[in-house]
Structure formats: C-alpha cells, structure tokens
Amino acid sequence: MLTTTSPALAGFQGRLIGVQDADYDDARAVYNAMIDKRPGMIARPATLEDIAKIVALGRDQDLPLAIRGGGHNGAGLGTVDDGIVIDLTMFKDIQVDPVARTVRVGGGATWGEVDRATGKYGLATPSGIISTTGVGGLTLGGGLGHLTRRFGLSIDNLLEAEVVLADGSLARASADEHPDLFWALRGGGGNFGVVTSFLFRLHEVGTIFGGPTFWPVEQSAEVMKAYREFLPGASRELNGFFAFHIVPPGPPFPEEIHLREVCGVIWCYLGSEEDATRAMAPLLDSVPEPLMHGVGAMPHADLQGAFDGLYPRGEQWYWRADFVDEIPDEAVALHAKFGAQLPTAKSLMHLYPIDGAAHDVDVADTAWGYRGSRWSTTYAGVDPDPANVDAIRRWSVDYSDALRPYTAGGGYVNMMMEEGRERIRAAYGPNYDRLARVKAIYDPHNTFRVNQNIEPAS
Numbered sequence: 001m002l003t004t005t006s007p008a009l010a011g012f013q014g015r016l017i018g019v020q021d022a023d024y025d026d027a028r029a030v031y032n033a034m035i036d037k038r039p040g041m042i043a044r045p046a047t048l049e050d051i052a053k054i055v056a057l058g059r060d061q062d063l064p065l066a067i068r069g070g071g072h073n074g075a076g077l078g079t080v081d082d083g084i085v086i087d088l089t090m091f092k093d094i095q096v097d098p099v100a101r102t103v104r105v106g107g108g109a110t111w112g113e114v115d116r117a118t119g120k121y122g123l124a125t126p127s128g129i130i131s132t133t134g135v136g137g138l139t140l141g142g143g144l145g146h147l148t149r150r151f152g153l154s155i156d157n158l159l160e161a162e163v164v165l166a167d168g169s170l171a172r173a174s175a176d177e178h179p180d181l182f183w184a185l186r187g188g189g190g191n192f193g194v195v196t197s198f199l200f201r202l203h204e205v206g207t208i209f210g211g212p213t214f215w216p217v218e219q220s221a222e223v224m225k226a227y228r229e230f231l232p233g234a235s236r237e238l239n240g241f242f243a244f245h246i247v248p249p250g251p252p253f254p255e256e257i258h259l260r261e262v263c264g265v266i267w268c269y270l271g272s273e274e275d276a277t278r279a280m281a282p283l284l285d286s287v288p289e290p291l292m293h294g295v296g297a298m299p300h301a302d303l304q305g306a307f308d309g310l311y312p313r314g315e316q317w318y319w320r321a322d323f324v325d326e327i328p329d330e331a332v333a334l335h336a337k338f339g340a341q342l343p344t345a346k347s348l349m350h351l352y353p354i355d356g357a358a359h360d361v362d363v364a365d366t367a368w369g370y371r372g373s374r375w376s377t378t379y380a381g382v383d384p385d386p387a388n389v390d391a392i393r394r395w396s397v398d399y400s401d402a403l404r405p406y407t408a409g410g411g412y413v414n415m416m417m418e419e420g421r422e423r424i425r426a427a428y429g430p431n432y433d434r435l436a437r438v439k440a441i442y443d444p445h446n447t448f449r450v451n452q453n454i455e456p457a458s
C-alpha cells in the first residue's frame, strides 16, 4: 500500500501529502475543476534526489506518476487517481543572464514568474497568453502565444533541459547532449522524464503595443474573412489571434458593450504605436468600425497577465483543439454559427497564429508535428458552475466536430482533453513513430504514462 512513511522514501527532503493530511484536498486540486482525482500521495520534492526516489517508487511498484508543473492541463494530466503526483512547486528557481540573454527556469515555475524576472531587463522568451500557466507543461507541449510569429514557439527558444529519467538518473538534453531526447522534449510533453530546469533564449521585448479589437458577433464572417487574408502577409512583429468572447462586465471594457457577444482580434505588436497602427491598418480599414479598439502600450508582462483575473483557478473547462492550414468560406460560416452560440459568459474560441518564425523550423527538427499549419484552433467551454458542464462540453464537441473536415488532421496536445490514442498519434503527425522510438530508449516501461501518452516502440 502507498504511504508517506514508505521506507523507499526515507530521507525525503520535501513534503509528502497523504489522504490523511488536512491540506490533501487543496493539494490534489488542479486548475480545471472538472478534474476530481484522488492520488494516493502528492509529493513535493525539494531536491533531485527526492525526485529520483519518487520515480523509483512509482517505477518499482508500477504506480502511475503524474508530473505537475503549473497544474493548468485541461485534461488534468497533472494529477492521477491512486498514484503519486510529483508536484514541482519547490522547483521555481529563475536565473536571468542578461548578458548571455538566457533564463534558467525551474520545472515548477509559472510564466508570470518568468516574465516578471526577465521583464526587469526588457527581455522575454515566447510563452502563452495567460501568466498563471506552468512553464513545464506549456513548453513540453510546444508553447504558442503572443510572441509566436516573431520568435517562434517556446520550444524553438529552448536551449537545454535537465531531466530526471525513468531510471532515476539526471540527464542534460541539448543540441550536443542527448540530442534525441532534446528533439523529443520539444513537443513530446511529459513522456520522457521530470524536467527540473529549462534554459531559454531571451529576446528584447520591452513595451509592446497590444490589446483587443472587438466587433459585433453578427459581423464575424466578414471580419474572419478579412483576418484570414490579412494575417499571413502581416509583418512578424504583429501577432493577432482571432477570438469569440462575451465581453466581461467590468473595466477596462466600456459599459455599453458589457456582456455583449463579440468576435475580435487580440493584438501584440513588438514596436512603436506608430508602426503598430500602420501594421494593423490593412485589416481595420477593410472591415466595419469596431465596437472597441482597446489597444495601447504596455509592458509585455502586463499583456501576458491580461486574462488572468477573468480565468481564475477552480472553474470548469472543456477543451477541443485542431490545427488549421486554410479557412475556407464553409469553415467561416460554421465559425460564425457556433461563435454566436457561446454556451456561457466565459466560453471562448481562439485561433492562434502559428506561422512566421514558427515556420522557420522544419517539421523534422522538433517533435512538434504541424509546422505547415497556419493556425491552432481552441474551443474551450468555460464556466464556474458545475451544473453547466454538459452545456460547455456539448458546445465544444459540436463546434470542433463541425469544423473537423476543414482541419489539418491533428490538434495541439496542450489544448486537448483525453481523446484516445488515435488523436494523440494525429497530434504528432509524421513525428509520432520517431517519438515512440525515443520513448523506448528513455522510458521503455512507460513509467511516465500520465500524459498524452506516447507508447514505447516495441
């Protein structure tokens, strides 16, 4: 039986939380409140040796091991029934080297913590669009966000990772050391071990010019058609993801549009207001006057945190995701239909660009399988009330099923629920078989299987 007093854990320096502990319920909870799992133990290691001990225990007793970075995973893969959660809360060290332009980040840090540390030097590395997300899961699955078009995915800026492997040893993976592991970590998720630190390249990203432009949802077909023509030709300094939202009832949004259903583009321009205005103009000039053009200059970290208050921990999320090469008129019509039927005030559809610098990397260079696609679509039903779970699930599933014929075949692993082996295989496209071979080298017994799992090649 699994207990926190197991002899295998003698000398453990961090904290072990068992079902008997007062904070067990708090410790087992993850960001998505739809996930309600009861691990046998939550381990918060303080040292590399602690991690090795937990991995050995899981491996030797064949217990499922869930690795938790920021705990944001939609499918709840940062926790597991009956097994052990390796919660990396104590691995949050962040060291910025402004001269070398790198940042070394502990495997349990969140992006907000990283952005604040690097922002002091006017530097940043590509992450996502919400600052509370974990560096671990977001990076290992790829990492797309406001800086994608200019600087690529998070994995395109990863220089090195330190990993506790299934045999308990520590490996450094980079272009020069364990290059096959380094290849697999860049997109292959938590399949290969516990990443205790990441080394990222930094870029000059000081003040950005960004924010949302909103139009009435009734104009979404017109705006989306203009957006699909405009964005691929826009300069890389400009990132803009298309979105369906209901306007939150509070500042900074004007009262007259509170709770109004809208379509929009959320912008991030790396440069001056004047250049940003010029870069956005071809789109804005080709569509009707928006309800709100809420763009302004701000530190990059502020844009990263802009959604944080709206989406706190502990609400229900149902995710679907697909990669998209083109958006034909038939797909636009379906988006207009489902986008106008958001089931709850916080539900959303986002269409993230994955072109620009993300296209400079060949599909074979990292495990991420869709370098040819232009967008990654996310349909997320979101609501604080568990009574609305069926409604948010139905909307996400119906919307994504309707659009599936117009997609590239797979979806982004970081924005999927648990959708079965075929969807995981599809998420990696041409890279799946190589991932399975690397898995067979580093984790032949599938010790790390609580993830979008890549089964070791036989």
Ligand SMILES: Cc1cc2nc3c(=O)[nH]c(=O)nc-3n(C[C@H](O)[C@H](O)[C@H](O)COP(=O)(O)OP(=O)(O)OC[C@H]3O[C@@H](n4cnc5c(N)ncnc54)[C@H](O)[C@@H]3O)c2cc1C
Pocket: 030, 031, 066, 067, 068, 069, 070, 071, 072, 073, 074, 076, 077, 078, 079, 088, 107, 108, 127, 128, 129, 130, 132, 133, 134, 135, 136, 137, 138, 139, 140, 141, 142, 143, 144, 145, 189, 190, 191, 193, 194, 195, 196, 311, 414, 415, 450, 451, 452
């Ligand atoms: C509100 C919200 C906004 C989001 N926005 C974006 C976005 O803009 N861009 C984007 O790309 N994604 C985004 N995501 C998706 C996000 O990338 C995934 O949910 C990701 O899994 C979160 O990482 P985490 O560390 O917080 O998750 P966790 O639940 O802690 O971990 C998820 C999985 O990642 C692996 N993992 C995590 N840390 C480690 C580690 N150190 N070593 C080994 N494996 C590890 C494990 O397999 C684990 O099961 C968002 C998610 C949410 C909830």
